[in-house]
Ligand code: HEC
Ligand code: HEC
């Protein structure tokens with residue numbers, strides 16, 4: 001497995017899912033199920049997959065959809081914004097005293113808070129294009145200097161080589177392990193592709209996502225424990241709240257809660273201001289919502305009609321469907337054309 005790492009939101013294992021995901025059992029990417037390989041999207045350069053490669057190419061297979069999408073009301077959304085539904089892997093990352101390679105260290109990474117975050121929060125990248133992201137709290141103890149909060153959402157690569165944003169929350173005292181430096185880690189999500197999200201799941205007053213996790217590290221406690229949190233993003237802020245454990249934490253000898261569960265003392269700190277709302281003018285939204293409902297009805301009917309027809313008609317319908325699902329303005333006319341042809345065929 002190249003580019004492995006199921007704990008991150010966009011590695012090979014998040015494409016394959018199943019036993020390769022953590023927790024296991026994630027629905028694999030639709031492409032994986034169709035036997036499509038990494039390099040079908042990640043075209044390789046002379047030096048292999050690492051050469052060109054962060055970018056992926058969809059055109060060879062979805063050209064009509066790409067074109068329809070590029071002229072739609074959602075042209076400012078990356079395909080993944082609608083088609084990635086769930087994120088797994090790390091949900092909380094804490095650094096504190098512990099054993100690293102058998103030796104005592106002030107910076108043991110307690111990252112095995114494995115879980116599921118859904119649906120992905122949506123954010124704009126450096127160029128203002130919407131993408132799905134995984135948002136999760138980070139804290140490092142044993143920090144000496146005071147660190148100021150970021151002024152706003154920051155990008156590690158302002159020129160856009162990668163799109164991951166972050167936000168430094170600042171340093172805090174909790175009575176152990178010196179200061180704790182907190183930040184909100186945000187990662188662009190790229191796999192797995194699945195069904196498109198519904199209008200209603202995005203067009204709400206607030207974006208709300210939930211994370212549930214289980215602590216799997218073998219330090220700090222001998223048992224595992226479970227918990228979760230909520231992410232809320234709206235026109236004023238992004239907040240991680242309701243952080244809690246839902247089963248008891250039994251601390252092992254030689255460890256303190258502040259070492260590997262420091263978030264217990266920092267619960268409502270992971271917050272930032274900013275506009276994270278999804279805007280659509282009310283009347284326009286209503287109009288498109290109605291339109292998309294009638295498009296869905298038409299497509300369903302045609303789906304039934306084409307089922308037993310020859311390959312050529314099926315292929316034509318598939319193209320129409322792809323376009324109609326991604327551009328409400330083009331849909332009705334194309335559907336009418338298809339129906340007229342259908343009638344002449346029947347005669
Ligand atoms: C259906 C197309 C598709 C397939 C197949 C696919 N990926 Fe991706 N992958 C993407 C897209 C799209 C991105 C996001 C690229 C971007 O926005 O820059 C991505 C991102 C990534 C990244 C992150 C790159 C970065 O910027 O850090 C890695 C690593 C990756 N894919 C590995 C894999 C591996 C390994 C496989 C096969 C097991 C695979 N991908 C299969 C579409 C695909
Ligand atoms: C080698 C061909 C190929 C490439 C390259 C490819 N796809 Fe696909 N894609 C498919 C096939 C086959 C399906 C199955 C459904 C279908 O037949 O349309 C599919 C399905 C999908 C779906 C439908 C998910 C659903 O269940 O509704 C999405 C979304 C999608 N692809 C996005 C992408 C994106 C984004 C890229 C580029 C990063 C990409 N694909 C690259 C062949 C490809």
Ligand code: HEC
Nearest residue numbers: 062065066069074077078079082194195196197321322325
């Ligand atoms: C605004 C949301 C949205 C965006 C953005 C979006 N899709 Fe979709 N897509 C949907 C919905 C909804 C469906 C229908 C439900 C399903 O099959 O997933 C769909 C279906 C599909 C299908 C399956 C079509 C079929 O024949 O059943 C493919 C392939 C696909 N999308 C590819 C893409 C690609 C490629 C992009 C980017 C160019 C993209 N989508 C962007 C919402 C979206």
Ligand code: HEC
Nearest residue numbers: 073076081082130197198199202278280284285288289292
């Ligand atoms: C994955 C989330 C998502 C889904 C699903 C989605 N939208 Fe949107 N929609 C957005 C975002 C984000 C914007 C803002 C686009 C921008 O900033 O350019 C938007 C914008 C709009 C707009 C305003 C466009 C404009 O030009 O003013 C309308 C209308 C709209 N959506 C209707 C719909 C309808 C109807 C559906 C279902 C068929 C839908 N949306 C599905 C995220 C979504």
